[in-house]
Amino acid sequence: MLLVPSSEIAARIVAFQRLLGSQQVDAALIRQNTDLYYFSGTVQDAFLIIPASGPPVFAVRRDVQRAEQQTPLRPVIPLESLKQLPSLVDEATGRSSPRTLGMELDVLPTNTFFFFDEKLFPKDRLVDVSGLIRHTRSLKSSWELDMMRGAARISDTVARAVPQFLREGVREWDLLAELERTARLAGHLGFSRVRGFNLEIFFGHVLSGPEAAEAPYADHPTGGPGISPAFSQGSGFRTLRRGDLVSVDTMLNHNGYLNDQTRNFSLGPPHAVLQDRYALCRELHLWLREHAVPGAVTGELYDQLLDVVRKADRLEHFMGPNDSGVSFLGHGLGLEVDEFPFIAKGQKTVLREGMTFAFEPKWVVPGIGVAGFENTYVVTEHGAETLNVTPEDLVILP
């Protein structure tokens, strides 16, 4: 297993502690799976108490032994009951109540919050530190970028397998099943973590033909028909035909780290409208690579990219069919699908080296289909550098 190196864990905790201190938070109680993995290197039924200074306290309900195998933190304290938490917080902070304690209030269920607020820590003030956590997590180390490159290699394996399965008469759904198998055999963990409530991402969107332009209910540019009202997005049972453009948008997971990639494949020459939009998509990527430098403001990048599209008179059906387009062009990506930064309307985030995001300019044209490719980028001093290794051409299959 690829364990998270202890130097990584140490650097992450120190960076986060600096933010806790700057906000006068005495300690954070980390509970959510993704954040536990980030700060401890393991996902267990556990609490990680990170004080503003000094060593963290890692308390594990289950499984202590596997926690010890995976985390460099010591000691791993067995947690028999939540009632132990207050005294563990005393120990970690070296202080007694009243204190200011941070929790992940963007994801923590309301009932759980009230249990902590009223029963466990009635004399402390509980505040939201999810912004500080997400800010810390938004800057990727070179080890993290290696993990994300590993995920990009899985995406590449999947994209390269497409021509083997994509042919006239095959169902979109069956193409999806073959690509998922390909991803799994290449080590894809199977699912992608999302922070937002009610957001459900599964594998991605393998969409074809005009039905690809079905409007989404979630915050994606593409929706797709799905096969059930219980999850009406993604692939349907449609049979592929000549002239179809097939969009393969995959979200793949290597050791917790994600890669988001979209490539387009066409059964014979694609519709002229989609070919036209694909060419503009490439221009937008080239523009982004040059302008997404440290110091750039994400909301301004969004406006400027939209200007490029406006000048080309291609705003219609951009980022969603009709008027349903989403107001982002890119989303931060790492351990979760919806990390900082967002290349989106009104965003004030200033880009820094080591930030990573997926950039997905797409057109969703009713009655015709979907066009546009997507890469996962890292911000470097020279601009945005793609982590994806798959060629970016629209692949025309005979």
Next chain:
Amino acid sequence: MLLVPSSEIAARIVAFQRLLGSQQVDAALIRQNTDLYYFSGTVQDAFLIIPASGPPVFAVRRDVQRAEQQTPLRPVIPLESLKQLPSLVDEATGRSSPRTLGMELDVLPTNTFFFFDEKLFPKDRLVDVSGLIRHTRSLKSSWELDMMRGAARISDTVARAVPQFLREGVREWDLLAELERTARLAGHLGFSRVRGFNLEIFFGHVLSGPEAAEAPYADHPTGGPGISPAFSQGSGFRTLRRGDLVSVDTMLNHNGYLNDQTRNFSLGPPHAVLQDRYALCRELHLWLREHAVPGAVTGELYDQLLDVVRKADRLEHFMGPNDSGVSFLGHGLGLEVDEFPFIAKGQKTVLREGMTFAFEPKWVVPGIGVAGFENTYVVTEHGAETLNVTPEDLVILP
């Protein structure tokens, strides 16, 4: 697509309204995906306002058109801004503030709760109605049982495919990939919804040999090694050997409804200990079928089942390796993995006709492996009836 019939939606809303009225709640604001699907028949970015009496108000941010295709509720009201919600609640309840409004406080993020409590409904009292929702959802209609039988057919397709892929020298991980593909081709939606925070279920556990007995961190009897500390459960890269017992535990999704099934396969004669436990597992299933009748109390069933195991002197490594065993034998199942009722220690739920649950007595023996099969049951007047159609024998492959 298999849409939820309007008679289903009407009956569900009426049953839930009776509970709202009995608790003096003026209206519930349904927001979570699973509950939206249950009460409206569609998953959209939406709020469903169900008053204690009178017609519900369905407000949809996106996508209104697809909502109209899938839900029998009319009208579907476009929701441009959350600021519309207070007046929509006025309309649904026929009352103005102060009122008692119910939300899903077991899943709703804390920050969202405070936004509703302080900004949108400052004069109303917000209470938790998740228990009422889960109670309503625990009684399945015959249409829902048909959906769950559909999921059981997918489980059967997967279990029957196992001998085709299970052989010496194959990696556990590759067996998993083939079975997932089989499930997807048979219409499995791909993921399973879970209510509990931090619970992550993916496909199930395909586990083999002694490594199958790795302790879990989540609330399952089995853990498995996994391939990454980011999700260290389920299959690993282990190569199958003669003498291995392979446990195929699948959680499969037909139109939103789940089936949970475990079957055991052995490469050659299985270890005597596992064979012995398998025989006792069958006795427990037979005992359950007879005793899980309407009126039975789940905690008492749990105690009595444990007595059977105790009398057989087989408590060691029951429901988890060493002392890590979980304190349940069954969990309610339908649209989510963790529904009411729980066949668990201390539970007071009284069984009623139409309740469904997975029953999974398993032994997790360190150094040897895992044994035990699992069915999804429905409570009938004659006792528990299995929804699964796969033969229950331990399959010994040559």
